[in-house]
Amino acid sequence: MKLVEAIIRPEKLEPLKDSFLKADIKGMNVRQILGCGNQHGWIAHNRGSSVMMNMLPKIEIKIVVADDKVEDTVKLIIDTVRTGEIGDGKIFVKPVEECIRIRTGERGDDAL
Amino acid sequence: MKLVEAIIRPEKLEPLKDSFLKADIKGMNVRQILGCGNQHGWIAHNRGSSVMMNMLPKIEIKIVVADDKVEDTVKLIIDTVRTGEIGDGKIFVKPVEECIRIRTGERGDDAL
Amino acid sequence: MKLVEAIIRPEKLEPLKDSFLKADIKGMNVRQILGCGNQHGWIAHNRGSSVMMNMLPKIEIKIVVADDKVEDTVKLIIDTVRTGEIGDGKIFVKPVEECIRIRTGERGDDAL
Ligand SMILES: Nc1ncnc2c1ncn2[C@@H]1O[C@H](COP(=O)(O)OP(=O)(O)OP(=O)(O)O)[C@@H](O)[C@H]1O
Numbered sequence: 162m163k164l165v166e167a168i169i170r171p172e173k174l175e176p177l178k179d180s181f182l183k184a185d186i187k188g189m190n191v192r193q194i195l196g197c198g199n200q201h202g203w204i205a206h207n208r209g210s211s212v213m214m215n216m217l218p219k220i221e222i223k224i225v226v227a228d229d230k231v232e233d234t235v236k237l238i239i240d241t242v243r244t245g246e247i248g249d250g251k252i253f254v255k256p257v258e259e260c261i262r263i264r265t266g267e268r269g270d271d272a273l
Numbered sequence: 274m275k276l277v278e279a280i281i282r283p284e285k286l287e288p289l290k291d292s293f294l295k296a297d298i299k300g301m302n303v304r305q306i307l308g309c310g311n312q313h314g315w316i317a318h319n320r321g322s323s324v325m326m327n328m329l330p331k332i333e334i335k336i337v338v339a340d341d342k343v344e345d346t347v348k349l350i351i352d353t354v355r356t357g358e359i360g361d362g363k364i365f366v367k368p369v370e371e372c373i374r375i376r377t378g379e380r381g382d383d384a385l
Numbered sequence: 386m387k388l389v390e391a392i393i394r395p396e397k398l399e400p401l402k403d404s405f406l407k408a409d410i411k412g413m414n415v416r417q418i419l420g421c422g423n424q425h426g427w428i429a430h431n432r433g434s435s436v437m438m439n440m441l442p443k444i445e446i447k448i449v450v451a452d453d454k455v456e457d458t459v460k461l462i463i464d465t466v467r468t469g470e471i472g473d474g475k476i477f478v479k480p481v482e483e484c485i486r487i488r489t490g491e492r493g494d495d496a497l
Pocket residue numbers: 168194195196197198199200217219246247248249250251411412413414415447448449450486488489496497
């Protein structure tokens with residue numbers, strides 16, 4: 162199992178939920194974060210001396226999928242949220258060793 | 274070390290904190306998320322055409338434990354939060370390579 | 386690639402952003418959590434019988450870096466946020482298998 166974690170523009174959450182629904186991807190979770198990437202968010206030069214990093218609001222969406230679903234999930238996310246402008250976001254893939262459905266005690270891919 | 278991450282019903286947080294206290298599990302962190310599972314949260318059929326995925330509020334609780342504590346921690350969570358109804362939640366186990374206590378510089382299981 | 390995840394005192398976020406800016410560390414994300422460590426946050430003894438675990442507000446900052454940047458990043462965090470008092474926080478290091486910049490499709494360390 163892998164965790165596919167996408168950090169996206171807030172306005173792309175609804176389109177992405179739609180894409181997941183159509184692709185019958187069911188389990189996911191979502192939270193708000195603040196972040197910056199290569200552009201340091203936005204750097205304020207105040208009287209030429211003080212600099213500050215600016216954090217922009219983003220949405221983080223996490224989906225744990227079977228190993229053989231990772232690339233399709235990544236492609237679906239990119240196809241749905243990409244605008245081509247700076248700040249489109251990042252996808253991270255992380256290992257997950259076990260998943261348990263609390264109601265039934267099922268484990269592994271069956272529990273996803 | 275492993276991260277045991279449980280996504281539970283909000284009303285189960287206080288009972289779970291109690292269980293952890295009794296089991297002398299000390300380090301943990303908690304946050305609010307929105308999520309959906311197999312039932313797509315709740316799908317609204319509007320005039321028979323539009324569908325929407327609904328995200329329900331959940332609590333995510335994270336506990337980093339030594340490898341040999343994983344199964345006991347999972348069992349404690351299930352025993353405390355399981356109702357047998359749909360939406361009881363999920364547990365994910367993920368690898369953690371290092372832990373550092375910032376105050377002392379301790380590393381590994383000693384730093385948990 | 387590794388995820389360096391630091392849980393710190395809220396008042397240390399601005400100094401840490403400054404340190405990252407000076408070290409030219411660019412990508413990161415931040416969120417608010419509640420947590421407790423070895424001291425169980427704070428335990429309330431009420432009439433000698435009821436006990437409760439108290440969760441303190443903390444900031445979680447996540448930075449995905451190339452493998453050879455992990456130790457420098459950890460050191461920078463410790464040097465910036467350590468006070469020597471209880472509650473200074475924790476750093477967790479976790480594996481990340483892939484990173485994708487959504488705008489360009491770049492992968493791996495180039496996408497960080
Ligand atoms: N190395 C990183 N570690 C952790 N989070 C990151 C990292 N890089 C980016 N992020 C998160 O992803 C969000 C979006 O990043 P962003 O799309 O600006 O990436 P970028 O590398 O700057 O690409 P672009 O040049 O297209 O803007 C950031 O706001 C931050 O939350």
